[in-house]
Amino acid sequence: MTTTKLGLTETANGQANYLNVNEALARLDQLVQGAVTDRLATPPGSPTNGSLYIITATATGAWAGRENQLAYWLSSVNAWTYVTPREGMLLHVNDEDEYYKYTGSAWTILPSSVFTGGTLSTALNEAPIVTLASASTVNIGGAAANTISISGTTTITSFGTIASGAKRVLIFQGALTITHNATSLILPTGGNIITAAGDVAEFVSLGSGNWRCTDYTRADGTSLAGGTGFANPMTTAGDIIVGGTGGAATRLAAGTNGQVLKIVSGVPAYADNDATVTQSIIIACSDETTALSTGAAKVTFRMPFAFTLSAVRASLTTAQASGSIITIDIDEGGTSILSTKLTIDNTEKTSTTAASAAVISDANLADDAEITIDIDQIGDGTAAGLKVALIGVKV
Numbered sequence: 001m002t003t004t005k006l007g008l009t010e011t012a013n014g015q016a017n018y019l020n021v022n023e024a025l026a027r028l029d030q031l032v033q034g035a036v037t038d039r040l041a042t043p044p045g046s047p048t049n050g051s052l053y054i055i056t057a058t059a060t061g062a063w064a065g066r067e068n069q070l071a072y073w074l075s076s077v078n079a080w081t082y083v084t085p086r087e088g089m090l091l092h093v094n095d096e097d098e099y100y101k102y103t104g105s106a107w108t109i110l111p112s113s114v115f116t117g118g119t120l121s122t123a124l125n126e127a128p129i130v131t132l133a134s135a136s137t138v139n140i141g142g143a144a145a146n147t148i149s150i151s152g153t154t155t156i157t158s159f160g161t162i163a164s165g166a167k168r169v170l171i172f173q174g175a176l177t178i179t180h181n182a183t184s185l186i187l188p189t190g191g192n193i194i195t196a197a198g199d200v201a202e203f204v205s206l207g208s209g210n211w212r213c214t215d216y217t218r219a220d221g222t223s224l225a226g227g228t229g230f231a232n233p234m235t236t237a238g239d240i241i242v243g244g245t246g247g248a249a250t251r252l253a254a255g256t257n258g259q260v261l262k263i264v265s266g267v268p269a270y271a272d273n274d275a276t277v278t279q280s281i282i283i284a285c286s287d288e289t290t291a292l293s294t295g296a297a298k299v300t301f302r303m304p305f306a307f308t309l310s311a312v313r314a315s316l317t318t319a320q321a322s323g324s325i326i327t328i329d330i331d332e333g334g335t336s337i338l339s340t341k342l343t344i345d346n347t348e349k350t351s352t353t354a355a356s357a358a359v360i361s362d363a364n365l366a367d368d369a370e371i372t373i374d375i376d377q378i379g380d381g382t383a384a385g386l387k388v389a390l391i392g393v394k395v
Contacts, residue, residue, distance in 0.1 A: 036070075038095040039107070043080065047073035054093065054100065054107055068107060134176050140168045141205060147171065150195075155179060164207030172199045178213075186212040189224045196220070242268045278310070278393060285328075285373050285386040288317050292326070292383045297372040299388075306395035309363040314342045314351040317385020320378070322346055325354075327377035328388060332369050337362040342388070346379060363392070 039054040043061050052072040055063045062080055063071060070083040070091075087104035099110040127145040132138050134152035141162025147169045150156075155177040159168075172195040180187040186206075187193055193201075198219030203211045216224055234241060238254025240261075255261070255270025262271045285298045314328050328342040328351075340359035342351050351358065365371070373388050 034089075034091040036091045036093045036100070039093055039100075043071070049073065049075040052091075054091070068102070068105075129171070140170065140203070141166055143168070149173060150176070152176065156185075157181070158184060158209065159203060159205075159211045161209040162205045164205055166205040168203050168205075170201045170203065172201075173197055184210045186210075188213055188216060193224065272394070278391065279307075281307070281390040283373060283388045283390075285375070285388055286384065288385040290384060291381050292375055292378050292386055293381075294375050294378055296374045298375055298386075299373045301371055303365050303367055303369045303371060306367040307365040307390065307392050308395055309337070309360050309365060309390060309392040311391040312338070312342060312351075312358050312360065313389040313391065314344055315387050315389075316344060316349045316383050318383060319344075319347050319349045320380050320383035323379025323381075324377050326375070326379060326383055326386075328386070329374040329376050330388065330390075331372045331374065332362060332365055334370075334372070335362070337365070341376065344383075364395075365390070365392075 034052065036054050037048075037051045039056050041056045041059050041063070043063050044051075044053075050072065052070060055066050055069050055071055057067045059065060059067050063069075066082060068085065070085055071080045072083075073080055085102040085107075087102060089102040090099060090110075092099050096109075100107045101110055126147065129147045129149055130143055130145040131149040131151055132140065132143060134150055134154040134156055136154065136156065137158040137160055138150065138156055139160035140148050141160045146167065149171045151173045153174055153176045157179045174195070174197050176195050178187060178193045178195065178201075179185060180190060180192050193213075193216065195201075196219055200217045200219075201213055202215040203213050205211055218224070232241075233239075233249050233251035235251065236254065240252050240254075241249050242252045244250030252268055252270075259270040259272055261268060263269070264271060283299050283301065286292055312330060314326075316326075320326065323346070325346065326344045328344075329336050330338055330342070337360060338358055339361040340356060342358045343354045343356055344351050345354050348354070371390075375386070
């Protein structure tokens with residue numbers, strides 16, 4: 001009879017037992033806190049006494065046909081002894097410095113005790129929050145949790161020592177000073193931080209007792225002020241801050257009603273929404289079908305705002321075939337604003353193709369100025385549908 005797990009030979013009453021006992025002791029010596037010398041398919045030539053092996057495929061020599069069995073050498077009997085493993089056996093292979101588990105059909109390596117990457121299949125729940133009293137040195141590295149509530153008002157200058165990479169989240173219960181040190185307690189402001197109840201900070205260990213604050217969130221949502229603080233240049237409601245010389249904060253005063261923020265010569269500035277946008281005022285000087293005739297003030301209107309002209313155009317719905325070139329004049333307050341008048345060549349519908357382009361002599365049309373349009377000359381009398389366009393920008 002043998003024992004259930006290790007297969008130790010049992011002895012009967014009156015039996016000479018020393019051989020069975022010695023065999024059992026040898027087997028216990030191998031399997032209890034078992035340490036395997038190596039995993040091999042071929043028996044070593046000169047095995048040391050008590051050396052234990054896992055037999056791998058494809059076994060040869062004295063081990064042939066014994067794959068997955070355990071073999072140990074006893075010099076006292078000058079032979080190999082074999083053990084058939086049972087499911088759940090766990091042995092350390094010294095040559096590989098790894099643990100192997102027997103599944104019932106094969107030896108499989110256990111995952112390393114050092115996590116080397118992968119995806120957790122369940123939540124990773126950390127230890128409950130612990131409380132530490134503030135002191136010159138608060139040993140957060142030695143705390144029994146990753147999240148620590150800090151009580152008291154004593155100034156903190158150190159967080160103790162723990163291996164590099166360790167992280168701790170601190171929740172402050174009240175006001176105290178965390179003292180900045182460029183080596184051992186690096187704060188994001190480069191200066192001391194005065195905490196408030198509910199503030200939360202995250203620190204990472206740099207090793208050798210050095211810590212860096214990687215995040216600090218105030219309970220009231222305000223940001224940390226660093227160094228001498230931020231100088232607010234704004235003085236009046238509606239002001240905004242823009243980057244000045246060297247990136248320095250600069251005040252830009254609020255614009256007036258209707259103005260928009262634009263870039264003028266590379267600098268932010270408020271300006272009228274249409275101050276630099278080209279516009280056109282188009283005036284119909286006849287209906288669409290009636291033949292044009294000459295005459296002054298075919299259309300009279302007043303400018304709705306001051307306007308700076310950049311161009312003028314004329315167009316027809318129906319072009320004339322021949323005769324004198326159609327000629328149009330534009331007057332401001334009875335005085336022509338053109339030194340070379342608008343013309344439309346025969347068979348053309350637009351002044352943009354005229355052989356002689358119009359020339360503006362007075363580009364500045366005043367607000368509420370009276371504008372009249374004259375037809376000075378026509379040709380064969382077939383032209384119809386005259387429009388004149390004033391192109392420019394509102395002043």
